[in-house]
Amino acid sequence: MNENHTDNGTGSATVTAPGCVQAAADDIGDDAYDVLVIGAGPVGLTTAIQLGARGWRVGLVERWPHPYPLPRAVVFDHEVARILASLGLADALPTFSEPAADYEWRNGTGETLLRLAFENTGHSGWPAMNIFTQPQLEGALEAQARRTSGVEVLRGWEATDLAEDASGVSLTVAESAGDEPVLRSGVRRRRTLRAQYVVGCDGANSFVRSRMTTTMADRGFQHDWLVLDVLPHDPDRVFTPRNLQVCDPLRPTTAVSGGPGRRRWEFMLLPGESSAEFGSAENAWRLLAAWDLHPGNATLERHTVYTFRARWAENWREGRLLLAGDAAHQMPPFAGQGMCSGIRDAANLTWKLDLVLHGDAGETLLDTYTTERSQHLRHAIELSVFLGGIICEPDPTVAALRDARMLADRKDGRDPLADMPPQRLTGGLLRQAADGTPKAPAGQLGCQGRVRFRGRTGLFDQAVGTGFALLATEDPRAALDDEALGWCERLGIRLLRVTGDPAANGPADVVDLDGTYSSHLERCGQGALLLRPDHYIFGGALRTEQVSGLVAALRQELTVSAAVSQAG
Structure with a gap:
């Protein structure tokens, strides 16, 4: 799915202020x-x-x-x-x-190379x-x-x-x-x-x-693309698929939603084409004509040429x-x-x-x-470059080999993205195993589901709040002494019991309305998880009575950082 990248301080298209002051x-x-x-x-x-x-x-x-x-x-x-x-x-x-309901990739002859369907409720709720x-x-x-x-x-x-x-x-x-x-x-x-x-x-x-x-x-990836933002005059016009990538070596093209009421097209410049000429409004309408868009039924909101880089x-x-x-x-x-x-x-x-x-x-x-x-x-960059290498191929012979491979993968049910590494943290402020690597499930992104907490119902962040959270199948406070409890309070760590009992209404009870958290704990093989404010898992504990060690591990990491800073 495409988005734009820009070079000025606000991420907008480059604007040169007139005059000298x-x-x-x-x-x-x-x-x-x-x-x-x-x-x-x-x-x-x-x-x-x-x-x-x-x-x-x-x-x-x-x-x-x-x-x-x-x-x-x-x-x-x-x-x-x-x-x-x-x-x-x-x-x-x-x-x-x-x-975004879908994202389909087609080759120059219209064959579907890849089709992604997106969940309406993702991992984060x-x-x-x-x-x-x-x-x-x-x-x-x-x-x-x-x-x-x-x-x-x-x-x-x-x-x-x-x-x-x-x-x-x-x-x-x-x-x-x-x-x-x-x-x-x-x-x-x-x-x-x-x-x-x-x-x-x-x-x-x-x-x-x-x-x-x-x-x-610098990853060495560099391609110029003309980016067009269009406002179709007919609000009921349907584009199928809604989000499309055309992997055509004669003109790699993107046609996706630009948000409610908007559409975006992107066209790759081919070798020898002038950026100034290709980026003109006249050329934009010429390219859009193939999509039955013209000044009579659409407004060209923006047209500009960007250089896509990876660095x-x-x-x-x-x-x-x-x-x-x-x-x-x-x-x-x-x-x-x-x-x-x-x-x-x-x-x-x-x-x-x-x-x-x-x-x-x-x-x-x-x-x-x-x-x-x-x-x-x-x-993210490796994924973007990998996808860009598929999309931006201008050589018809190489593109034909790509098409054959992707069509075979699709027929056999193979995922072309399966070899990409998982998106998780592999170092940093995480609970470490004996060999110095993160101890699973540390580094994984925590989930979010609908809960009820102290009379409020909704997604976890809106019902419970944000910040550190220690979620356990039993009340984790029972596993901590007064000194550890005081440290957790000072850091703002919420100590919570996850339960499926709809009648639970204790001050630490988080009622798991859709089973999101019980399933997550089960998948992780843990009885407790300590979540950081950015929703990544610091570490887990197999049983609630091991929560004290989990809290101590976080405290130790922060104490060491303070000691190192003072020594420096």
Whole structure:
């Protein structure tokens, strides 16, 4: 499923501010924050909301005075839907997104090479894949950020310099050259902002990354595609299949939903074609004519040529500077994981920053951010490149061999994606086995189902809340002494008993309405699971009486990080 990737700080199509503006010499004041987030795209907004909700003062710096109005990314998966819902968007998500029912791949003669059907209820309690409209998502996220206590949205301010010292970072920002009043005055006022940490969510041309020494690894995948966003005038027109990939060496093409009321087409440029000519509106309509679309029955909302790449930063943290989203990685859009990966970055980073800022862990805990997220990121990139290699093949002879192989696989029921490694964490803040590897089921993504808790019914996050959770078949509090209970309370670890008894109403009872959690525990072969705030399993215990060891293992990991940081 395709989505778009872009190079500016908000993930929008590159826009060049007109004119040159002289920087003023005067500084208009100092502002102190706990964390500064640069870039108010989906990743930056998610980062700011999650930190603000945990009680920290966050400055969200965005150089563009107004949100970008056109669509870019068009898909998010069940895990990201859960993260977005936990930010307070559970009721809003259905207003600008819809489940992606199918995804079909055909060759140039129309034969079906691969067909994927997506579940309406995925592992995380939300549809497995969702098609959405990014400006509406960003609008909902920014509104939520402005409602979140402690978050200040600083639009129209561009990061121009930073200086890091032992206690924090000083960030110099100037009024954006894209703001009309600034252009007319010819003067850019400046401010100096101060924070303990700076998170760069500022796109592929990241200012924050430019101030780090990290190198970029490049997978060597590069193709230019014309991306078209179209508004059909007939709201009842049905496109079958709804999401289609045409693996035609004469013109690899994508035709998918762009969210409610929208469609997206993508056409690969072939060798020798001019990007400027191919990207014109006239050529866009010429290509769309084959789909019975023309100015009389559709509106061309956007047309632009993108270069799809596969690359990532080797290190996502350097001192007090951190990277997330396109600032840390870019990938081809064919698995729909670009924005998803960025939002996973935010979900992984923010709870660790929270522990460090509170003093419950040392700053070396932040090194697990690169360790864990780069594992997932490499998985997403390899999947995207693998799919791109199938889709982008321009050689008819090679494409014919590909078609024969995929048609044979489909006939025999073989999954062409079966050899891809599973998406799980293989290192980082996880309970370790004796050989130093994660002890199963550590590193797996926890599930989400419908529950009833203290009179509230709904998906777990909305009924119980977010953060650390220890789920057990028996009340885990009985296995912990007072000192361990106090530590769990300080960290906000919810100690919960999962039960199928509809009459259970104790303060720790989570009634498993659909059997989701009992099935999950059974599949994992565990009597208890300790879940991290990003919903990944820290570790499990075979029996409830072993919960004390599970809690002690987490405490030990955090204590070691604090000791290492102090020694450094």
